[in-house]
Amino acid sequence: MNPTLHRWLPVLVLPPILLVDGLLTEKPEQDIDAFSVVVTYLAVLPLVWRRQLGFRFMGPLLALGVAAVMFQYIPANTVVALPAWGLLDLARFNGKRQTVIAALALPPLVLSTIVPIEHDLEMIVSIWLKNTAICELALAVGYLMWNRQQAAEADAERRLAEERLRIAREVHDVVAHAMVAINVQSGVAAHLLDQDTEQAREALLHIKQTSGDALNDLRATLGVLRDPEQAAPVGPAAGIEDLDAVANQLRAAGVEVTVDVDTVGGVPTPVGAASYRIVQEALTNVLRHARATHASVVVRADDELLTIAVVDDGVGGGGPGGAGAGVRGMRERATALGGTLEAGRIPGGGWRVAATLPLSSKTRTAAS
Secondary structure (H helix, E strand, C coil): CCHHHHHHHHHHHHHHHHHHHHHHCCCCCCCCCHHHHHHHHHHHHHHHHCCCCCHHHHHHHHHHHHHHHHHHHCCCCCCCHHHHHHHHHHHHHHCHHHHHHHHHHHHHHHHHHHCCCCCCHHHHHHHHHHHHHHHHHHHHHHHHHHHHHHHHHHHHHHHHHHHHHHHHHHHHHHHHHHHHHHHHHHHHHHHHCCCCHHHHHHHHHHHHHHHHHHHHHHHHHHHHHHCCCCCCCCCCCCCHHHHHHHHHHHHHCCCEEEEEEECCCCCCHHHHHHHHHHHHHHHHHHHHHHCCCEEEEEEEECCCEEEEEEEECCCCCCCCCCCCHHHHHHHHHHHHCCCEEEEEECCCCCEEEEEEEECCHHHHHHHC
């Protein structure tokens, strides 16, 4: 709804309703004249600023307006719509504190609008109970609307934070792995340039392929940011079947890598993608920190779990217990799927990354 129309809607709707009701319930000694019409519109006017006024100001103004309208022609059936409208929006836009204040202050305020007009105790109690109940109900509905909006906003913020974290992890994994591999391969190329031009040329070709793959991955990852309607990467997600390509980049840098994969029956796409990124980051750390000569990748899957073990014979890295950013990212990927990841030094030398990812029926169904 147009904000201006929403703001002035009570002034357009309520006075005609109150005046018609007043005509139907008019006292014999009272007339609905031009002054009554002016009083009615003035009584409704505070609702125009209902979002800006707290209950401390709007409550007395509306109570005064209700009393004035009732004194003029007593529209007993509908006059409560005036405060109810304001109270609903008050709670809807101002939240818990204003709602509680209004709920506590309502009973005496409602009573103050009735006593000057009615003198029959039974009628006073009846009108007071009815109008108070309607006003409190309006507050409750408004508060529920506010609470629902807060929950929706919190969920949207949580989803946005999760998406930012996912993109940050993807960019980190892609860029870190590519840059480390390129750094090592360029060093090899520079070393061999004058000694073995053929091997230097091969290292340069690996650099070209690594940088090209990294650019494609970045385009797929950042494409969602450029185009909000693009819900998924333009290409298929890398998975367990692509681990040899990651290993080849280390082999080109002079590290012997063995890859042993046994996933009979396949794995869900989210688990496969997470497994690929975990192995990629673990092997990146081998190049970056380990100064290893050999690394092994073992992936196994049964009906319930997929296990990953990446072991090297280097000096290890990432801080005690695997406290580095790369290990933290791997652990977040595993945790997001309900799995676990541990990283640390091996007695006797070397470094080991071990992850377990569940292959539950729910995961399989969600991935299919």
